[in-house]
Amino acid sequence: MTKCRLLVSHTRFSSNPRSSRKSTSSTYSSSFMNQTIGILGGGQLGLMLIQAGIDWNLRIHCLDPDPQAPCKDLCTQFTVGALTDYDTVYQFGQAVDVLTIEIEKVNVDALEALEREGKRVYPQPHVIRQIQDKRTQKRFYQAHNLPTADFILTDDRAHVAQLAQDVPELLPAFHKLGRDGYDGRGVQRIATPADANKAFDAPGVLEKAVDFEKELAVIVARNADGEVRTFPTVEMAFHPELNLVEFLFSPADITPAVDEQAQAIARQVAEAYGIVGLLAVELFLDKQGKVLINEVAPRPHNSGHHTIRANRTSQFEQHWRAILNLPLGDTTAHGPAAMVNLLGDPGYSGPAQYEGLGTLLAMPGVSPFFYGKAQTRPGRKMGHITVLDASVAALKEKALLVKDSIRVISH
Amino acid sequence: MTKCRLLVSHTRFSSNPRSSRKSTSSTYSSSFMNQTIGILGGGQLGLMLIQAGIDWNLRIHCLDPDPQAPCKDLCTQFTVGALTDYDTVYQFGQAVDVLTIEIEKVNVDALEALEREGKRVYPQPHVIRQIQDKRTQKRFYQAHNLPTADFILTDDRAHVAQLAQDVPELLPAFHKLGRDGYDGRGVQRIATPADANKAFDAPGVLEKAVDFEKELAVIVARNADGEVRTFPTVEMAFHPELNLVEFLFSPADITPAVDEQAQAIARQVAEAYGIVGLLAVELFLDKQGKVLINEVAPRPHNSGHHTIRANRTSQFEQHWRAILNLPLGDTTAHGPAAMVNLLGDPGYSGPAQYEGLGTLLAMPGVSPFFYGKAQTRPGRKMGHITVLDASVAALKEKALLVKDSIRVISH
Numbered sequence: 001m002t003k004c005r006l007l008v009s010h011t012r013f014s015s016n017p018r019s020s021r022k023s024t025s026s027t028y029s030s031s032f033m034n035q036t037i038g039i040l041g042g043g044q045l046g047l048m049l050i051q052a053g054i055d056w057n058l059r060i061h062c063l064d065p066d067p068q069a070p071c072k073d074l075c076t077q078f079t080v081g082a083l084t085d086y087d088t089v090y091q092f093g094q095a096v097d098v099l100t101i102e103i104e105k106v107n108v109d110a111l112e113a114l115e116r117e118g119k120r121v122y123p124q125p126h127v128i129r130q131i132q133d134k135r136t137q138k139r140f141y142q143a144h145n146l147p148t149a150d151f152i153l154t155d156d157r158a159h160v161a162q163l164a165q166d167v168p169e170l171l172p173a174f175h176k177l178g179r180d181g182y183d184g185r186g187v188q189r190i191a192t193p194a195d196a197n198k199a200f201d202a203p204g205v206l207e208k209a210v211d212f213e214k215e216l217a218v219i220v221a222r223n224a225d226g227e228v229r230t231f232p233t234v235e236m237a238f239h240p241e242l243n244l245v246e247f248l249f250s251p252a253d254i255t256p257a258v259d260e261q262a263q264a265i266a267r268q269v270a271e272a273y274g275i276v277g278l279l280a281v282e283l284f285l286d287k288q289g290k291v292l293i294n295e296v297a298p299r300p301h302n303s304g305h306h307t308i309r310a311n312r313t314s315q316f317e318q319h320w321r322a323i324l325n326l327p328l329g330d331t332t333a334h335g336p337a338a339m340v341n342l343l344g345d346p347g348y349s350g351p352a353q354y355e356g357l358g359t360l361l362a363m364p365g366v367s368p369f370f371y372g373k374a375q376t377r378p379g380r381k382m383g384h385i386t387v388l389d390a391s392v393a394a395l396k397e398k399a400l401l402v403k404d405s406i407r408v409i410s411h
Numbered sequence: 412m413t414k415c416r417l418l419v420s421h422t423r424f425s426s427n428p429r430s431s432r433k434s435t436s437s438t439y440s441s442s443f444m445n446q447t448i449g450i451l452g453g454g455q456l457g458l459m460l461i462q463a464g465i466d467w468n469l470r471i472h473c474l475d476p477d478p479q480a481p482c483k484d485l486c487t488q489f490t491v492g493a494l495t496d497y498d499t500v501y502q503f504g505q506a507v508d509v510l511t512i513e514i515e516k517v518n519v520d521a522l523e524a525l526e527r528e529g530k531r532v533y534p535q536p537h538v539i540r541q542i543q544d545k546r547t548q549k550r551f552y553q554a555h556n557l558p559t560a561d562f563i564l565t566d567d568r569a570h571v572a573q574l575a576q577d578v579p580e581l582l583p584a585f586h587k588l589g590r591d592g593y594d595g596r597g598v599q600r601i602a603t604p605a606d607a608n609k610a611f612d613a614p615g616v617l618e619k620a621v622d623f624e625k626e627l628a629v630i631v632a633r634n635a636d637g638e639v640r641t642f643p644t645v646e647m648a649f650h651p652e653l654n655l656v657e658f659l660f661s662p663a664d665i666t667p668a669v670d671e672q673a674q675a676i677a678r679q680v681a682e683a684y685g686i687v688g689l690l691a692v693e694l695f696l697d698k699q700g701k702v703l704i705n706e707v708a709p710r711p712h713n714s715g716h717h718t719i720r721a722n723r724t725s726q727f728e729q730h731w732r733a734i735l736n737l738p739l740g741d742t743t744a745h746g747p748a749a750m751v752n753l754l755g756d757p758g759y760s761g762p763a764q765y766e767g768l769g770t771l772l773a774m775p776g777v778s779p780f781f782y783g784k785a786q787t788r789p790g791r792k793m794g795h796i797t798v799l800d801a802s803v804a805a806l807k808e809k810a811l812l813v814k815d816s817i818r819v820i821s822h
Contacts, residue, residue, distance in 0.1 A: 033765075033781060051465045054458065054485065057783025073487045074465065312720070312776050312799055327773035334745035354444075362738035365723050370444060372468025388723055 032324045036061060038096035040083050041103040042071035044371050044381075045300050048308070049102060050074045052316035063092045070371065086110045093119055100277065100323050102299055104132040105180060122224075122323035123277040123298040130273065131298050134205050135178045141293055144272045146265065148293040149284070151207040160199035163206055164190060170208050178203040210292060212284040216252050217303035218266035219315050221322040224276050229318070229328040231311065233262045234303055236282075239343065244379060247399055248339040250306055253392070254285065261291040269296060278319040280304065302341070302384070309367050309386040310337030338387040338399040342368070342408060344380035350410030352376035359405045365389055366402055382408045443735045447472060449507035451494050452514040453482035455782050455792075456711050459719070460513060461485045463727035474503045481782065497521045504530055511688065511734050513710055515543040516591060533635075533734035534688040534709040541684065542709050545616050546589045552704055555683045557676065559704045560695070562618040571610035574617055575601060581619050589614040621703060623695040627663050628714035629677035630726050632733040635687050640729070640739040642722065644673045645714055647693075650754065655790060658810055659750040661717055664803070665696065672702040680707060689730040691715065713752070713795070720778050720797040721748030749798040749810040753779070753819060755791035761821030763787035770816045776800055777813055793819045 033056065039046045042064030050060050050071060062075040065082050072078045081088035083103065089110035093099045099114065099121045111125035130136050141148040152170065154160050160175055171193075177186035177200045188198045190206065199206075215238065219231040235252035236245045252259070266281040273279065280301030282294040304315035313321075313329025321328050344352070352375060360368055365388040373382055385402055389395035444467065450457045453475030461471050461482060473486040476493050483489045488506075492499035494514065500521035504510045510525065510532045522536035541547050552559040563581065565571050571586055582604075588597035588611045599609045601617065610617075626649065630642040646663035647656045663670070677692040684690065691712030693705040715726035724732075724740025732739050755763070763786060771779060776799040784793055796813055800806035 033783065047465065051462055054462045055778070055780045057481075057781050070468075074485055076484045309723070312778070317778075321772070327769060329772075330775035330777075332776070358738060361732070361740075364741035365743070366741075367466070367723070367728075369466045370468050372444065 032326065033057060035059070035097035035324075036076070036095070037323075038063065038092055038099045039071070039075070040089065040092070040099070040101045040106045042066070042069035042075065042078065043102060044070055045102040046071045047074060048305075048316050049100075049300065049319060052308075052314055053320060055317065056320070058320065061092070061096055063088070083107065090114060093121070098122065098323060100299075100319070101128065104128055104298065108132070120323075123273075123275050123279075127273045127275045127298055131296060133178045134176050134181070134295065135203060137295060138205050138207070140272070141269075144268075146269060146272065146293055147291065149207050149210045151205050154199070154204045154206050156203070157196065157199045157201040160190065160204070160206055161193070161196035164193040164196045168193075170206060172209040174207050174209055175199040176205045176207060178205065210284040210294075211287055213287050213289075214252065214254065214285045215294070216254070216262050216283040216285055216291070217248075217301070218262050218281045218283065219278060219301060219304040219307075219318075220266040220270040220281060221278050221315075221318045221328050222270045222275050223322045223328060224325040227328050228267055228270055229331055230263050230266050231304060231307060231315065231318075231331045232333055233259050234306075236303060239341075239379070241379075244343065244381065245302055245339075245341055246343070247341075247403070248303060248306060249392075249396070249399075250310060250333060250337045250339075255289075258285055258289060258291060265291055265293060269293065273298075276325075277322050278304075278315060302381075303339075305369070305384050306337045306339040306386045307331075308369075310334055310388060335388060335390060336392045336395045338395050338402075340385040340387065340399055340402050341381060342370075342383035342385060342406065344376035344378055344382055345407045345409050346378040348408070348410040349377050350375065352382060353409055353411060354406060355409055356406040360385070360402065363398070363402065363405070365398070368406075376408045376410050380408075443737065444468060446470070446508035446735075447487070447506070448734075449474065449503055449510045450482070450486070451500065451503070451510070451512045451517045453477070453480035453486065453489065454513060455481055456513040457482045458485060459716075460511075460711065460727050460730060463719075463725055464731060466728065467731070469731065472503070472507055474499070494518065501525060504532070509533065509734055511710075511730070512539065515539055515709065517543075519543070531734075534684075534686050534690075538684045538686045538709055542707055544589045545587050545592070545706065546614060548706060549616050549618070551683070552680075555679075557680060557683065557704055558702065560618050560621045562616050565610070565615045565617050567614070568607065568610045568612040571601065571615070571617055572604070572607035575604040575607045579604075581617060583620040585618050585620055586610040587616045587618060589616065621695040621697055621705075624698050624700075625663065625665065625696045626705070627665070627673050627694040627696055627702070628659075628712070629673050629692045629694065630712060630715040630718075630729075631677040631681040631690050631692060632688070632726075632729045632739050633681045633686050633690070634733045634739060635736040638739050639678055639681055640742055641674050641677050642715060642718060642726065642729075642742045643744055644670050645717075647714060650752075650790070652790075655754065655792065656713055656750075656752055657754070658752075658814070659714060659717060660803075660807070660810075661721060661744060661748045661750075666700075669696055669700060669702060676702055676704060680704065684709075687736075688733045689715075689726060713792075716780070716795050717748045717750040717797045718742075719780075721745055721799060746799060746801060747803045747806045749806050749813075751796045751798065751810055751813050752792060753781075753794035753796060753817065755787035755789055755793055756818045756820050757789040759819070759821045760788050761786065763793060764820055764822060765817060766820055767817040771796070771813065774809070774813065774816070776809070779817075787819045787821050791819075 038061045042062035047070040061077040062071040083106045089107040093114040108129045172191040215236045232251045234250040237247040239246040280297040284292045308314045367386045370383040449472045453473035458481040472488040473482040494517045500518040504525040519540045526532045583602040626647045643662045645661040648658040650657040691708040695703045719725045778797045781794040
């Protein structure tokens with residue numbers, strides 16, 4: 001009988017997800033507990049996915065090129081291998097029931113082959129392919145009438161130099177590498193034609209710089225049944241030099257009208273992609289009160305880490321619910337929250353040491369997360385700190401205190 | 412330099428914890444991140460400790476007799492071995508920096524030997540020894556003027572039979588096995604002299620049954636510096652037959668005066684034992700409004716599982732903070748919470764199946780935790796469900812709905 005239920009569920013999941021919309025709640029059998037899930041990538045996001053999966057005793061395999069990847073001791077089975085290698089990804093996927101990612105830079109051809117054979121791969125390979133290149137991402141927004149900054153696709157550095165001369169109204173602009181940019185890398189500011197020498201000599205996007213009021217983000221989830229849920233809109237403050245999120249506040253300090261725009265856009269993008277899984281939507285609020293899409297990531301995201309402590313369902317649990325086609329979780333916040341990224345102090349490289357830990361740990365409503373990286377470097381993401389308080393004003397003050405209380409250095 | 416800091420910290424921790432009270436916050440170096448922690452027991456509580464430890468990238472070894480113990484895939488190193496065997500425990504302890512427990516039934520002689528050699532063992536072996544036998548537990552309360560129900564220590568079944576005749580004012584009473592009782596086992600109700608045949612034929616305690624209004628619990632933590640923090644007082648409703656907690660509500664619906672008693676007693680017990688770590692204090696509120704200690708457990712406890720979702724610091728993080736001698740965490744609750752134990756349905760034994768999962772997972776503010784046990788049995792603890800709501804009235808209603816929505820059965 002158990003076997004039979006499992007088979008029924010498998011068929012249901014893998015054939016045509018849309019057709020199962022009318023399924024009754026009884027079809028949510030316990031089969032998800034008996035499945036093996038594979039994660040491409042064994043980094044910090046994978047680790048937090050595994051941590052959330054412990055609540056439901058999920059069996060999780062990880063693939064990562066680094067034998068010392070954060071997930072190595074925590075997943076049920078750890079495989080060392082290249083995420084960009086067809087055979088490696090294909091074979092890894094063969095051994096699991098559901099396959100997901102914690103990083104976009106994976107071999108999508110292998111995922112497509114697995115999908116064709118009936119494997120559940122979420123987010124779907126075609127969505128990963130669309131998103132992993134900023135060029136197709138931008139064209140997708142354009143094609144779906146989703147608001148985003150003006151842009152021109154570029155072939156190489158010479159092309160950027162020519163555009164900077166010929167289309168001066170696009171400047172100041174950002175030149176973004178089409179593929180493989182991450183954590184602030186892969187972006188260069190082009191203010192004048194002379195800056196074109198900083199452009200990437202590879203396919204990219206030259207995007208008009210948005211004179212923005214704030215940077216916002218909305219994490220949205222969609223399951224195979226088509227249920228969509230968003231987390232509250234958050235506001236991010238970036239480090240001036242590192243182009244990394246330094247502070248995040250939830251909820252964002254915006255008008256209800258702006259919030260409605262942000263929430264609606266996030267839903268629209270998720271539905272336009274038809275994504276199954278989590279989608280992190282980074283947004284600009286411009287000086288005219290208009291919300292524009294900056295970029296998206298089809299996975300858990302740094303802008304949702306606070307949800308572990310601050311919301312009824314975390315982004316990580318929500319990802320599991322979405323890819324296992326379970327009802328999505330309640331994203332209600334307990335109250336206002338902040339997230340402070342713990343970055344390696346400028347000027348220190350070497351074995352990491354944490355100055356001010358005692359002060360930090362004694363602060364009420366403060367939850368630090370340490371990623372356990374042995375070595376610090378200037379601006380390296382060493383952890384993050386979630387801050388809760390009853391009032392927004394007190395929270396903002398506390399977030400600054402938190403930031404000042406701790407330093408990652410090296411002697 | 413790193414090595415040096417580590418040594419300083421070790422000395423500080425292991426020599427005389429009291430002497431370090433005046434230590435400045437800078438002595439909370441990051442050394443705790445580089446330590447290996449051992450847990451005696453690799454069960455569900457160990458699993459939840461590991462899960463919380465992931466936030467800080469703690470390196471954790473587990474010892475458990477069951478090769479299939481829940482922690483086997485999640486700890487950094489898993490050892491199969493008897494927790495009651497001297498050599499096994501001693502050798503396991505040799506390889507770690509800090510040793511703790513998730514179950515009391517361990518070889519305390521080995522822990523004492525390790526402690527004598529300077530190993531940090533928390534809770535301390537003498538505390539475990541005091542608590543693991545209900546006889547010494549009761550005598551301890553008496554010796555420290557801590558309120559508890561009247562009792563007489565008993566040698567064997569014949570002794571109980573004789574007392575039931577000679578001291579009728581003690582009846583109705585509970586006969587409790589001195590050692591090795593757990594989860595409702597090891598307790599028999601003795602209402603009349605004729606019931607004495609149900610008494611245990613081993614050393615125990617005959618304790619006058621408290622005509623109680625409610626059963627309460629307070630989880631308290633104490634670190635080596637002597638800092639003490641309690642979680643809010645909770646109220647438990649036990650299953651009428653199984654003697655297992657069926658519902659838990661936080662905070663308890665009690666008067667401020669009763670709450671003060673409960674909180675004060677929990678602190679007093681923790682301080683009387685001088686425990687380092689978590690202490691779960693189960694209490695009776697009698698019909699006269701007096702709070703009495705029922706029993707204690709020197710570890711994380713079922714009555715604190717809701718803290719994972721409902722409080723700023725969970726009981727599991729608090730245990731780490733306590734045994735690593737870090738400042739204790741803020742135990743503020745986000746709001747009212749309930750916990751429903753997910754027990755195997757009566758009349759079903761075999762491979763576990765979950766009926767009603769879809770309904771359960773779709774309920775707002777409801778977080779199920781599944782322990783992944785393959786087999787169900789009547790009354791077996793298969794998981795628990797945390798329920799949050801803005802108001803206590805709505806919460807109580809929702810907890811009942813949750814209870815009715817899901818069944819663990821077998822076909």
